[in-house]
Amino acid sequence: MLLYHNPLSSCSQKVRMVLHEKGLSYDSNVIDLQKGEQFAADYVKLNPNAVVPTLIDNNQVLIESTLINEYLDDAYPDVSLKPADPATRHTMRHFCKQIDDALHPACGILTYAIGARPGLLARPKAEVDALVANIPNPARRAARRSVIDHGVAAPEFRSAMLTHRALFDRAEDMLATADWLAGPQLTLADCALMPYVVRVDHLGQGAEVTSRPHLQHWYEAIQARTSFVAAVNDWLPPPAVEMLRKAGAQVEAEIAQIMAAPQS
Numbered sequence: 001m002l003l004y005h006n007p008l009s010s011c012s013q014k015v016r017m018v019l020h021e022k023g024l025s026y027d028s029n030v031i032d033l034q035k036g037e038q039f040a041a042d043y044v045k046l047n048p049n050a051v052v053p054t055l056i057d058n059n060q061v062l063i064e065s066t067l068i069n070e071y072l073d074d075a076y077p078d079v080s081l082k083p084a085d086p087a088t089r090h091t092m093r094h095f096c097k098q099i100d101d102a103l104h105p106a107c108g109i110l111t112y113a114i115g116a117r118p119g120l121l122a123r124p125k126a127e128v129d130a131l132v133a134n135i136p137n138p139a140r141r142a143a144r145r146s147v148i149d150h151g152v153a154a155p156e157f158r159s160a161m162l163t164h165r166a167l168f169d170r171a172e173d174m175l176a177t178a179d180w181l182a183g184p185q186l187t188l189a190d191c192a193l194m195p196y197v198v199r200v201d202h203l204g205q206g207a208e209v210t211s212r213p214h215l216q217h218w219y220e221a222i223q224a225r226t227s228f229v230a231a232v233n234d235w236l237p238p239p240a241v242e243m244l245r246k247a248g249a250q251v252e253a254e255i256a257q258i259m260a261a262p263q264s
Contacts, residue, residue, distance in 0.1 A: 001026035004043065004054040006033050007235040010107060010195035011065035012053045016231035017191040018069045022079045026055075034119075039134045050136055066096050069188050081188045092182035092189040095170070099192050103167045105140065106160035107196050113147035113157050114203045114251055115244040120148055152251050158258055164200060167193075168212055175214035179221070186222070194222055198232060202241055204248020205255075 003019070003026045005012035019026055031037045031052050038050045047054045047063045055062040057075070062068045073081050083089045112120075120128050128148065135141040146154045171193060174181050181189040197219050200208050210216050222228055 002029060002056040003027070004029045004031050004046070004052055004056075006031050006052050007237060008240060009033065009052050010104070010199055011051070013195040013198065013232050013235075014191045015053045015055065015065050015068050015072075016235070017194060017227055018072050018081060018188065020227035020230045021081060021186070021191070021225075022072060022076050024072070024076060034116075034131075036131050036134060048136070050134065066100055066188075066192065069191060073188060081186065081191065083182050083185070083187060085183075088182050091174075092187050095174070095181060095189045096192045098167060098170070099196070102163050103193075103196055105143070106163035107199055108140070109143055109147055109154075109156050109160035110164070110203060110205075111199060112144060113150075113152050113154055113160075114255075115247045117148055117151050118247050118250075119243065152255050152258060158263075161255070161259060164196070164208060167196075168208060168215055171218070172212040172215050175218050180218070186225075190218075190222060194228070194232075202244040202248075204245050204252060 001019075001024065003012075003015065005016065005028065007030065031043065033052070037043065038047075038052060043054075044050050046056075046061050049063065051063075053063075053065060053068065055068050055071075057071075062071055069081075083092060132141060132144050132148065135144060143156050146156055151157075171181060178184060180186050181193065197209055197215070200206070201219075209219055
């Protein structure tokens with residue numbers, strides 16, 4: 001296997017988590033997203049969406065992290081990460097779909113509004129403009145431009161934070177009756193949610209986790225797994241994490257004010 005990925009990418013983290021849960025080895029090709037390597041012609045031939053990760057297995061090019069994880073669970077079933085019960089499996093897939101449809105784009109808004117913005121503002125404007133212009137999806141491109149220009153004051157920010165709270169509330173309810181999101185065993189749903197809880201933590205918004213006791217217990221349990229260490233911790237560059245935390249601290253009061261304001 002060959003995995004094109006990025007150390008901090010949420011979608012890369014969840015695929016690496018599945019690979020390590022299953023004990024699958026892979027060759028690594030790191031894509032530097034801040035340098036725009038995802039837009040290189042050779043990479044776009046593999047992944048027309050110009051995002052990571054991309055997995056090549058048995059000469060098959062696989063994209064979209066949720067589908068990659070489904071593929072891995074189907075192709076390498078010795079360690080299953082799907083519930084046996086069809087109805088519970090539907091619950092797992094529905095939660096993964098909510099993450100893809102709502103939480104993932106919202107996480108991009110939080111990440112760039114809080115964490116990535118200071119570094120981007122320090123770079124030449126033409127360079128940043130080129131990175132934004134290369135984003136294929138018009139809605140993602142417009143949101144990226146907005147949060148780079150306005151930070152947490154961007155109109156998209158509050159809604160993105162509320163989306164995180166709604167999905168975290170849903171997870172809290174699911175974890176009230178089970179150790180993992182889809183029952184007694186870790187599944188693809190847990191691997192899918194994990195990177196977004198990590199990101200919120202790194203962005204200095206850890207209270208969104210600690211205020212939900214079941215989610216906090218789940219987060220501690222998933223961090224204790226050897227697969228988490230190999231898939232997440234071993235790839236995290238400490239200076240980048242410190243940069244995210246510092247950026248979060250700088251806008252903490254502003255975020256609190258935005259979220260406390262009456263909704264118009």
